Amino acid sequence: MLELNIKNETARLRAVVLGVATSNGPIPTVEEAYDPKSLEHIKAGTYPIEADMVSEMDEVNKVFQKYDIKVFRPEIIDNYNQIFTRDIGFVIDDMFIKANILPDRDRELTAIHEVIDQIDPDRIVTAPDDVHFEGGDVMVWNDYIFIGTYKRDDYKEQITARTNMAGVKFIEDLFPNKKVLSFDLVKSNTEARDNALHLDCCFQPIGLDKAIIYKDGFYNESEYNSLVDIFGFENLFHIDREEMYNMNSNVFSISPTVIVSERSFTRLNTWLIDRGFTVEEVSYNEIAKQEGLLRCSTLPLIRD
Numbered sequence: 001m002l003e004l005n006i007k008n009e010t011a012r013l014r015a016v017v018l019g020v021a022t023s024n025g026p027i028p029t030v031e032e033a034y035d036p037k038s039l040e041h042i043k044a045g046t047y048p049i050e051a052d053m054v055s056e057m058d059e060v061n062k063v064f065q066k067y068d069i070k071v072f073r074p075e076i077i078d079n080y081n082q083i084f085t086r087d088i089g090f091v092i093d094d095m096f097i098k099a100n101i102l103p104d105r106d107r108e109l110t111a112i113h114e115v116i117d118q119i120d121p122d123r124i125v126t127a128p129d130d131v132h133f134e135g136g137d138v139m140v141w142n143d144y145i146f147i148g149t150y151k152r153d154d155y156k157e158q159i160t161a162r163t164n165m166a167g168v169k170f171i172e173d174l175f176p177n178k179k180v181l182s183f184d185l186v187k188s189n190t191e192a193r194d195n196a197l198h199l200d201c202c203f204q205p206i207g208l209d210k211a212i213i214y215k216d217g218f219y220n221e222s223e224y225n226s227l228v229d230i231f232g233f234e235n236l237f238h239i240d241r242e243e244m245y246n247m248n249s250n251v252f253s254i255s256p257t258v259i260v261s262e263r264s265f266t267r268l269n270t271w272l273i274d275r276g277f278t279v280e281e282v283s284y285n286e287i288a289k290q291e292g293l294l295r296c297s298t299l300p301l302i303r304d
């Protein structure tokens with residue numbers, strides 16, 4: 001049995017599911033794209049090729065091996081995108097919550113049955129169909145749960161809106177002892193620079209008391225301000241629109257002091273090193289073309 005334990009985003013990692021890029025399928029058509037950055041690269045003829053993405057993920061796996069982390073990989077479904085394992089489910093405390101994900105992605109969950117089969121069935125939660133959430137929108141941070149959502153009437157027309165208010169309510173009811181804060185995120189189906197696809201595309205806690213944040217990813221300044229109040233302005237690394245587009249908030253913590261980051265994130269990595277973090281630099285720019293990065297492609301199961 002896997003003794004699930006996730007209480008925050010940064011405690012020492014012991015077990016994780018890392019997505020897989022093998023048999024990722026043919027280049028999607030414009031109609032098949034479900035995020036604006038993939039769409040941009042499909043149109044420009046620069047959509048990433050499988051071999052490059054496989055080698056990028058291998059590099060991350062090597063970092064996990066270096067830190068003696070147990071790594072699970074999804075079973076490969078032929079011609080199916082299984083890179084962004086974060087979104088298909090998530091662990092809070094000792095519970096595994098199966099995500100109600102975008103229908104285009106719903107086969108991804110079946111591919112981690114090796115992991116699901118090792119979890120006590122009493123600790124697995126499935127939500128009703130009208131309750132939507134993806135793991136990229138959900139972050140447990142000790143007494144808090146932060147949830148990215150989309151609160152507007154055109155939710156159904158926004159393929160980039162993946163977590164609804166029914167999803168927020170469902171998690172609130174499941175964890176009555178945690179303080180749940182929801183954030184209305186800026187969405188665009190067509191312009192990746194104006195799209196906070198998930199909460200982890202515009203915000204992520206790091207270390208013990210710090211976070212990376214893109215202010216304009218939040219519709220409501222008051223919701224952004226609630227994070228400033230929790231972390232303190234001086235502990236926030238603010239990224240700009242281009243850094244958000246390049247996914248600087250989507251690094252991944254192995255511990256409160258060790259962070260896996262993209263090697264081109266010079267300004268962020270320098271800030272981290274100046275504050276005593278160890279930065280494990282990897283290349284992930286091909287995967288980034290699909291509007292996801294390191295947090296998106298990992299699903300932590302056990303942290304200290």
Ligand SMILES: NC(=O)NCCC[C@H](N)C(=O)O
Nearest residue numbers: 035084136198290291292296
């Ligand atoms: N947590 C994340 O932000 N995941 C990235 C998912 C990217 C994928 N192209 C999607 O649109 O679902």
